[in-house]
Amino acid sequence: xxxxxxxxxxxxxxxxxxxxxxxxxxxxxxxxxxxxxxxxxxxxxxxxxxxxxxxxxxxxxxxxxxxxxxxxxxxxxxxxxxxxxxxxxxxxxxxxxxxxxxxxxxxxxxxxxxxxxxxxxxxxxxxxxxxxxxxxxxxxxxxxxxxxx
Amino acid sequence: xxxxxxxxxxxxxxxxxxxxxxxxxxxxxxxxxxxxxxxxxxxxxxxxxxxxxxxxxxxxxxxxxxxxxxxxxxxxxxxxxxxxxxxxxxxxxxxxxxxxxxxxxxxxxxxxxxxxxxxxxxxxxxxxxxxxxxxxxxxxxxxxxxxxxxx
Numbered sequence: 001x002x003x004x005x006x007x008x009x010x011x012x013x014x015x016x017x018x019x020x021x022x023x024x025x026x027x028x029x030x031x032x033x034x035x036x037x038x039x040x041x042x043x044x045x046x047x048x049x050x051x052x053x054x055x056x057x058x059x060x061x062x063x064x065x066x067x068x069x070x071x072x073x074x075x076x077x078x079x080x081x082x083x084x085x086x087x088x089x090x091x092x093x094x095x096x097x098x099x100x101x102x103x104x105x106x107x108x109x110x111x112x113x114x115x116x117x118x119x120x121x122x123x124x125x126x127x128x129x130x131x132x133x134x135x136x137x138x139x140x141x142x143x144x145x146x147x148x149x
Numbered sequence: 150x151x152x153x154x155x156x157x158x159x160x161x162x163x164x165x166x167x168x169x170x171x172x173x174x175x176x177x178x179x180x181x182x183x184x185x186x187x188x189x190x191x192x193x194x195x196x197x198x199x200x201x202x203x204x205x206x207x208x209x210x211x212x213x214x215x216x217x218x219x220x221x222x223x224x225x226x227x228x229x230x231x232x233x234x235x236x237x238x239x240x241x242x243x244x245x246x247x248x249x250x251x252x253x254x255x256x257x258x259x260x261x262x263x264x265x266x267x268x269x270x271x272x273x274x275x276x277x278x279x280x281x282x283x284x285x286x287x288x289x290x291x292x293x294x295x296x297x298x299x300x
Contacts, residue, residue, distance in 0.1 A: 027151070049151050
């Protein structure tokens with residue numbers, strides 16, 4: 001037989017469309033509606049989900065920090081101090097605790113947080129005395145910064 | 150790749166392992182290799198030198214050595230909590246395989262997925278967790294809005 005053109009018209013497609021589709025759908029299984037079943041809708045939804053995940057990773061750091069700051073501010077106001085005063089005086093007494101740790105202390109160890117607030121208050125008073133009294137009085141205990149080598 | 154779309158767990162040990170005695174969580178190691186293929190050369194060297202020492206050092210782990218006609222040599226590790234971990238060792242040298250085995254020995258069998266927090270405590274609060282009356286006696290009375298004096 002010499003009729004060869006018919007067999008040339010048959011196309012063979014790629015063998016692994018099923019697995020490529022499943023790779024995308026597996027990330028969409030917990031979505032709502034047809035996005036979790038139909039490939040065309042799922043592709044768009046999965047791409048948006050990944051974009052949100054990427055931006056969310058950067059936002060999470062910011063949000064966690066503002067949460068810590070809010071909690072520390074609330075806890076310090078219970079003890080009669082404000083957040084900026086507390087943090088500034090803690091850094092001046094070289095207490096190098098970050099906001100996450102101070103927030104955890106405020107939640108789970110309230111008495112330790114009280115002692116931190118008292119320390120910051122004492123340093124604040126010394127700062128005021130040094131600024132207003134000017135000179136004749138001896139420097140306070142907490143203003144002496146110890147440099148450990 | 151999303152947090153909700155992928156599995157995650159909290160940091161934990163299997164049944165507080167290590168608090169009292171430490172129990173090696175690796176139950177069984179099966180080394181599947183071929184006697185003649187090139188990819189299993191490192192495995193065969195390891196079996197000549199290192200396997201017996203490894204088995205003597207870890208008496209709690211059973212080591213099975215099974216030569217089969219296979220293309221890819223594998224190490225199948227089974228843990229006490231039932232998880233099975235397969236590692237391909239094609240064209241690995243003998244010291245690399247012993248490193249891999251020490252890594253598998255030191256693992257607990259828990260899933261290798263995202264760990265939500267790198268710490269875990271059963272007793273997070275020593276001084277007592279904060280509640281609204283920690284720093285305020287209830288005799289003071291409830292918090293009222295400040296405009297009451299004007300009213």
